[in-house]
Amino acid sequence: MTDDSSPNPRGGSPRRTPPIPFLVLAGVVVAVTILFYQVIRPLALPLFLAAVIALLAHPLHARLTDRLGGRASLSAGIITLLILLVLVGPLGTAVGMAVSELRSVVEHFREGLAAGEDWRVLVAQDLDPRLADAIGRVERLIPLDADELREKALTIGAEGGEVLYRRSLGLLGSLPGLVLGLVMFLIALFFFLRDGSQMILGWEELTPMNAEHDRLIRGEFARVCRGVVLGTLAAAVAQGVLLGLGLFAIDLIAGTGIGRWTFLLSLLTVAFSMVPFLGAAAIWAPTALLMFSEGHPAAAVVLAVYGAVVVSLSDNLVKVLVIGETAGMHPLLVFVSVFGGIQLVGFLGIFVGPIVAAVLFTLLRILRREIVSLNRPASGRGLDRPEAG
Structure with missing residues (x-):
């Protein structure tokens, strides 16, 4: 009969070999998990x-x-x-x-x-x-x-x-x-x-992950989700304000008569900016066509260029800044994860990309902490140095 707790030839704590039944159980859990994912994937x-x-x-x-x-x-x-x-x-x-x-x-x-x-x-x-x-x-x-x-x-x-x-x-x-x-x-x-709350407690009982680590990951998930929602709202408001300012300036210079509709068009821009695959272009593009049809081609071209370059592009900039500030992520990382997520899964990539990035870096921090804690007894407590903040 094999002793799983045989002493380590190099000294130190005894080394345990995972028994065969445990490996079989782990393999069955992985297989059933994959099957369960296939069931709920739709x-x-x-x-x-x-x-x-x-x-x-x-x-x-x-x-x-x-x-x-x-x-x-x-x-x-x-x-x-x-x-x-x-x-x-x-x-x-x-x-x-x-x-x-x-x-x-x-x-x-x-x-x-x-x-x-x-x-x-x-x-x-x-x-x-x-x-x-x-x-x-x-x-x-x-x-x-x-x-x-x-x-x-x-x-x-x-x-x-x-x-x-x-x-x-x-x-x-x-x-x-x-x-x-x-x-x-x-x-x-x-x-x-x-x-x-009961689901979270049940998950903590089922998962083999440390409870503290699990809470850290859930906290990152919640923070990124709030950041995406706040970023979407802030970007919508920013686009509405920018379009309103642009319409006011164009009407003031060219006398298009659109000035009396500036407030309504700004509110519509805020609403449509949060609609996937439409955005602020659903407002400024028809408005530019209307200006062209009423005999203001120069004003229409200016509005189209302003809407495409300033109004619509501000959506991405504001989202990246707000999500990065709320989730504590670098703006470049937010930019890459958001657009990579959109390329991968479509509109939901706005959520999925930053969440995956945040969870990955949280796992890396947890892994580093565990490696440091494992190496600390071997190196001697007297030689430990405090980690740089």
């Missing part, structure tokens, strides 16, 4: 978002629970319902109206072009008449063959209608998955809010 995104939202809403949940006499379930249900209304209400209404309007316009263009109507008449009917005037100016500057243009417009209209139809069918096909993801998000959010 729902990883809703679960991750629910964890982030629950983390951010935890202070509100705690205060509301105190107001409701300790009824954590009721508090979690109220917050979940509010988040559902915020997510589904405006988004569903806007998407439905946009798809319906776009499809009606495409169908009307297809029918009108097939019947031989002038495309400019169709533009004047379905769109703003000022856009038709702008197109007329372009046509006077650049000679266009009306018959050739009509053929191309008819082809584009037909293809656009078919693409829209296919995309609509694809959206309907993915609707069950979207609904399932939303339901999973809401269920997970409710339980994360209600039972978050």
Whole structure:
């Protein structure tokens, strides 16, 4: 029978060899963990978002629970319902109206072009008449063959209608998955809010990691998540203010008449800046087209350049600075991790990239601390020097 605690030939504490059953158990745990990840992978995104939202809403949940006499379930249900209304209400209404309007316009263009109507008449009917005037100016500057243009417009209209139809069918096909993801998000959010503390205690009992180390990693996760949210809000406000200042200056110099809409356009910029894949360009680009159609081409070009170079690029700069300041990370590291995360997983890379970077450096600090503590007895306590801060 082999003695696992045989003395070390070089002296010191006895060396233990991991028994075979332990290695088998560790291998089974790794295999089942991989299998479990494959099971939850389709729902990883809703679960991750629910964890982030629950983390951010935890202070509100705690205060509301105190107001409701300790009824954590009721508090979690109220917050979940509010988040559902915020997510589904405006988004569903806007998407439905946009798809319906776009499809009606495409169908009307297809029918009108097939019947031989002038495309400019169709533009004047379905769109703003000022856009038709702008197109007329372009046509006077650049000679266009009306018959050739009509053929191309008819082809584009037909293809656009078919693409829209296919995309609509694809959206309907993915609707069950979207609904399932939303339901999973809401269920997970409710339980994360209600039972978050118990889940953390249960995780600490299951994980082989030191409890102090686990708390350090969770603290980094929470800090980065708060930094991303604060950075997104700060970047949205900054873009709204910058666009408002730009519109005010352009109206003051060129007299475009857009000045009376500056405050409203600034508020819309703040809102759209937080929408993925739209951003502030959803406001300044149509505003520049409107200026061009109303006979202010120079002001339109200035606004387009200002919006692309100053307003939209300020989003990345402000996010990097705020996330770095909140999470205690160097701005270059934040910049690389954010854009690398976006390239890897899309919009969620704004969260995933900084979280992975912060957790990695936290693990490296923990590993260094453990290595130092292991080497300290061998080197002698009398020779130890305090670590540099």
